[in-house]
Amino acid sequence: MLTLGLQVQNWVKLQFKMASRMYMYTVLMLVGLVSVPKVIADIGSFWHVTDFHYDSTVFTSQDSCTSPVADIEQKPYGDYLCDSPWSLINSSVHAMKQIEPNADFILWTGDNAPHIDESKDSSENIINIISNLTSILMDVFPNTKVYAAHGNHDYFPHNQLPPHENEIYHAAANMWQRWHRDSTANTTLRKGGYYMVSIKQGLVAVVLNTNLYYNSNKVTADISDPAGQFQWFDQVLDQAAQNGNKAYVIAHIPTGMYEEGDSMIRPQFNKKLNDLIIKHKNTIAAMFYGHHHTDTFKLWYDQDEPVAFGLVAPSVTPWRAIVPAINLSTPAHNPGIRLLRYDRLTFQLKDIWQYYLELPDANDKSKAQWKLEYKFSEAYGVHEITSASLAQLVSDLEKKTDVFMKYFRYNIVSAKGESVPTSCDTNCQRLYICSIKEVDDDRHSKCVKPVSSNGFRLVAFISWDFYFLFTIMI
């Protein structure tokens, strides 16, 4: 009986163990099932396109060309010395459609009008150009929302975007209404050229008019908060955080410096905007800018920790600055369009697929073949675009010459030829790297020193509207 009792007891224990295991497996399976959507990320894509700079006179009076180009009519897609002819713009937008017709949305960060003399320009001209570009984006992508920002060239008089209503803000608001009909964006867009709209559940687009802070904008120079944009920016990001939303910040001019070392935004504005970006580091998922015309990025640090980043997309225009009077000549760069890959659930950026047009090749063949220039993940071994991974890349740029030279080539969108530098010494590298990692004026000044052995450094500084040359005493 005792033996039988023990056997029964063991049998019961065994059954209990098996049942427990079954229960555990069932629970694990259920957990597994529940976890499936988290494991398989939902990856989507969106376009970022910037600085079209459309010049309708490229094949006639060549108003934007920085040097006379005798055979320009023989070049169907334009020239490195001039802004974009319509053929180039048309091919860029159709290339976007051909490469990824189902992008979730499009970011368009301004500078639509050409680099031409003010005597040849007018508000009417600017409005017509914005209208041409809005129309082509709407025609080619009729079902895709576009988040559009103003550029410093999208105003007359040039660069003087005001902190109040005007005919250009109104005209743009009317044209772009279709992309944000149900939002309150129109009010702020008309008032100050900025707005916020929901992109999708959990994600908002905060579109800034950073041209209000531009060095060359004299209208806003003495105003502490032009158009109330700083206060608004702070409020909408607070509100986004309270609602559990993330934000993509979209603007034309970033804070910080050009690669050449010149600042873009007035120092007082630069500091305020940087402080707000750092304050809202947990809400801002990514930032997107244009204006440089080159392919670069920027990092914001909070107590030496990288906390925010901005991706600066290269321009569609191939225009390069040449000012013989001051011996200034910037390198040629190819036209670029950019596809971003992102996680639709977390809004985390996964990759940049940079496309470009090899301009001389397109002109030779009379055919625009837009090609993949690089995938960020493959080019730099960065598999998620975060502040930390970009900070690691900066460290690689500082230490590994081959990585820096790759960045240096991509910075001008793989342009080749006589006007393209093939080397970059230590001082040159420092300028490029400091423009990425120091968005604060004082920190940037410290970063670029010391430079030469003779105590002097001659640097050509360029802003896209003013050119000047300095001799700096170190």
Ligand SMILES: [Zn+2]
């Ligand atoms: Zn610009």
Ligand SMILES: [Zn+2]
């Ligand atoms: Zn531009």
